[in-house]
Amino acid sequence: MNHDTPLSPLPLHHLSGLRSRVLTTRQLREHGVPAAELTERCRPGGCWQQVLPGVYLLHPGAPTSEERLHAVLLYAAHRGTTVPQQTGPSGEPPAAMITGLAALALHGFTEAPPLLGLARIEVLVARTRRLRSTGFAQIVRAVDLPAPQEITGVLTAPVPRALADAVAGLTDASAVRRLLTEAVRGGHCEAAAAVRELSRARLLTRPHVVDAVDTLLAEGRALAEQRLYAVVRGHGLPEPLWNVDLRLPGGPQLGGVDAFWPEHGVALEIDTRAPRPEEDPLHSAFDHKREHLERLGITVVRCLPRTLREAPEQQAAVVRTALMAAPDREPSAYVVVLPR
Template sequence: MNHNSPDTAPLSPLPHTGTDRFREALRQVRGEAMITGLAALSLHGFASAPPPGLIDRVDVLVARTRRLRSTGRIRVLRTAELPQPAEIDALAVAPVPRALADAVAALSDAGVVRRLLTEAVSGGHCEPGAVVRELSRARLLTRPHVVDAVDALLAEGRAVAEQRLYEMVREFGLPDPLWNVDLRLPGGPHLGGLDAYWPDQAVAVELDTRAPRQDDDALWSEYTRKREHLERLGITVVHLTPRKLREAMDQQATVVRTALMAASDRQPAAYVVVLPR
């Protein structure tokens, strides 16, 4: 008589080919579960992840209450709260930020970690902040090679956001601004750097490319102080996030256009010196 429950029964060997292995892993685990880690990134189309047929071990994410045991070919990862999965090839697959965190937790190769994280942004899979939140939740930001990779991720995220800002100005017929400038009062203090500035209308755009980190509150206070100072001088500051530019570029173009059109109704701004950044 077999007293094993589905959650405690040994897991069987997996097939040898591609997504069949992933499908069989989910079938054996039963219940609510999803593919995560490198296997999930492969399914999401990451060029820097091995193709499905070359992934020997399949990571499967399940609820913490499940009593499944890992085997040589299936690694069971437990979580207090399962994320909403994506469906790829009829498979439940962890979203990219969670799959990245689960993959990075098992990787020690700094180059591989860096390539995976930067591709998440350059490939348009997700925003940097979502990745950093998952890495922080998994307590991976204390590992030096992960911290280095996060720095590369944030740099890539800013480059992508700047490219989207250029695209927005071009595609929606906005007047050309001065790009990447510093503002100063004549003979006075530095007022801060801006991603785009229309001097005739005294309208500025600043990209918020912060990522969740321990100094986030201090950085936000710095953003706020700069914005308030510029607005006291009569300069309108439009704050854009990479996510808004990606998901609703037309709406952000309307916000900027409205600010430019409203310039004639405002009091003239104080004179400022504009320098290249």
């Protein structure tokens, strides 16, 4: 038997580049490779090798990092199912996606280990899938799979979910803090989104995670405030009073706001909340404060960190509209402004 006999010349439309050297048993069978030939080629010293159950590498030697990623996805997507399924961000939901530290490396995190340095690659699948971790494939289950992102042809969990899965396996407090800080400082995701996923994963009971989250939220707020300063000054808005507490004369405190234009009766607050899943947003502290201020004739602009980062001109337009509408409103109640 000639071991150099090529595969069937049928084109592999659904595979490309490096992925074409990683195939499942079914794909090989569909391209004319009988079981006997597969066994022969995968003998010790052969030109192919089995890297995971039902997944084969079509060359000798160690797999590249890309080949390991595709092997894990093929194993998780095809194992235990009769219909191969792996779609991109559009179409049917994917059967599997890379998560954890490997996903963070794909997203460009400098604090994540290099892909070749990872002993195991985490792959996210639906909770109902009958799969087990094996070799370098680490199965992670989810009740609901998030929409994946495609990075260099690899279906990858979004940063908040990948962070939660990575943190779940880390006990080093400094490593957790560095990853969470890079997520926000590097613009990969907002602090609230990361904290929300950590909460869903029930990781906020771990002391080293709670400490890192405190740092994360402070980092997120500081960045959002810097971006708000840039929006006000870069779009020609009037300079407000920054970071002040409001109260009624001789009365109760009304709460703090991030910016206040007293002559216009407009207040702005950066909403960095990371609500628990069971929290009713209609009755949150933020909304109670807003309702109280608006009863006093003060317009409250809610400002999201994501909008400041992705659409600063849109945020500037919202603030400008609120300021320009001041002459058409009843004058607001007199409030005392204190630094906070």
